[in-house]
Amino acid sequence: MHKYVKLGLATLVGIIAGFYLCILIKKYTVLTIDPTVSFEINPLEIFTMLATILLTIYVARTIGKANDLEKSEKEMIAHNLTDFKKEFCSKINSMLEQNEFDSVLTNSNFKILRKRIDAIVSLAVDYKFVPNNDPQSNELLNKIRDVWELFTNTPRTANGRTTAAVRNDINRLRLEQISKINMAVIEIEKLLFQLTMKVHRR
Amino acid sequence: MLFVKTFSITPGSRYKEEGKKAHSGEEFREKFLEPNFSTAEKNNIKLIVNLDGTIGYGTSWLEEVFGGLARKFGNDKVLNRIKFISEEEPYLVEDIKQYIKDA
Numbered sequence: 001m002h003k004y005v006k007l008g009l010a011t012l013v014g015i016i017a018g019f020y021l022c023i024l025i026k027k028y029t030v031l032t033i034d035p036t037v038s039f040e041i042n043p044l045e046i047f048t049m050l051a052t053i054l055l056t057i058y059v060a061r062t063i064g065k066a067n068d069l070e071k072s073e074k075e076m077i078a079h080n081l082t083d084f085k086k087e088f089c090s091k092i093n094s095m096l097e098q099n100e101f102d103s104v105l106t107n108s109n110f111k112i113l114r115k116r117i118d119a120i121v122s123l124a125v126d127y128k129f130v131p132n133n134d135p136q137s138n139e140l141l142n143k144i145r146d147v148w149e150l151f152t153n154t155p156r157t158a159n160g161r162t163t164a165a166v167r168n169d170i171n172r173l174r175l176e177q178i179s180k181i182n183m184a185v186i187e188i189e190k191l192l193f194q195l196t197m198k199v200h201r202r
Numbered sequence: 203m204l205f206v207k208t209f210s211i212t213p214g215s216r217y218k219e220e221g222k223k224a225h226s227g228e229e230f231r232e233k234f235l236e237p238n239f240s241t242a243e244k245n246n247i248k249l250i251v252n253l254d255g256t257i258g259y260g261t262s263w264l265e266e267v268f269g270g271l272a273r274k275f276g277n278d279k280v281l282n283r284i285k286f287i288s289e290e291e292p293y294l295v296e297d298i299k300q301y302i303k304d305a
Contacts (some may be wrong), residue, residue: 018246102215103214104212104257104258107212107213107234107257107258107260107263108257109258111258111259111291112258114291115225118291118292141293149261151260152262152263153260153265159290160274164235
């Protein structure tokens with residue numbers, strides 16, 4: 001709707017400007033067209049002109065469609081990456097808050113997360129937004145695998161029977177893992193942003 | 203062919219001692235993988251392990267199963283004898299091969 005209002009306004013301004021321009025030309029110049037002037041039209045030129053117009057319409061439509069399609073593909077992949085980032089951060093935060101290490105829920109979450117990012121990267125490669133074996137995409141997939149390993153290969157939590165020294169060591173290792181996870185998440189967010197920009201730039 | 207899902211669709215922890223219903227890697231290795239691996243060796247055939255159909259794996263479980271097998275039988279023997287199938291998570295195959303090499 002907004003587009004049509006703009007077009008209407010532009011047409012109106014054009015008509016008014018043309019009207020005043022005609023008055024000005026008539027007033028300040030001596031340019032007149034002789035009513036007896038004759039025009040000669042070559043039928044071949046008409047054909048050429050028609051062919052040019054048709055060709056222009058065809059090219060504009062075809063290129064326009066291809067551009068629209070590419071734009072929508074680009075937006076969908078970028079949108080998927082943004083959605084993935086939100087889902088990834090939300091699931092990681094939730095697992096960290098609930099201390100879900102090496103549990104069935106963690107395994108299930110990571111199966112979905114890893115499969116999803118793998119599918120998005122494959123699509124980006126298939127649609128040529130990202131080259132095959134792109135170092136950034138590979139680094140992203142490896143970082144996500146690292147986080148999966150950090151979550152699912154952690155020391156067992158201390159129980160009541162554990163000695164204080166062992167308990168301290170286990171807690172220290174757990175804190176180290178959490179710190180590594182948080183650092184890796186920051187790296188993943190950065191890589192996801194870079195990949196989104198790469199898709200947009202293509 | 204050995205389907206992990208016939209053991210459990212929720213593979214869990216590393217060791218048996220972590221609970222009776224832990225569906226641990228150690229239990230899978232001892233009860234399912236090692237006997238099948240020995241049979242495959244005896245008959246000089248490939249053992250196909252299908253990883254699909256579970257809700258997901260943890261590193262501890264995979265390492266205990268395949269790393270544990272490699273520690274017992276040797277890395278190269280295990281790598282040459284087992285063929286992995288994972289349609290759902292194809293990248294798991296490379297992860298597992300790495301655990302076998304690192305064992």
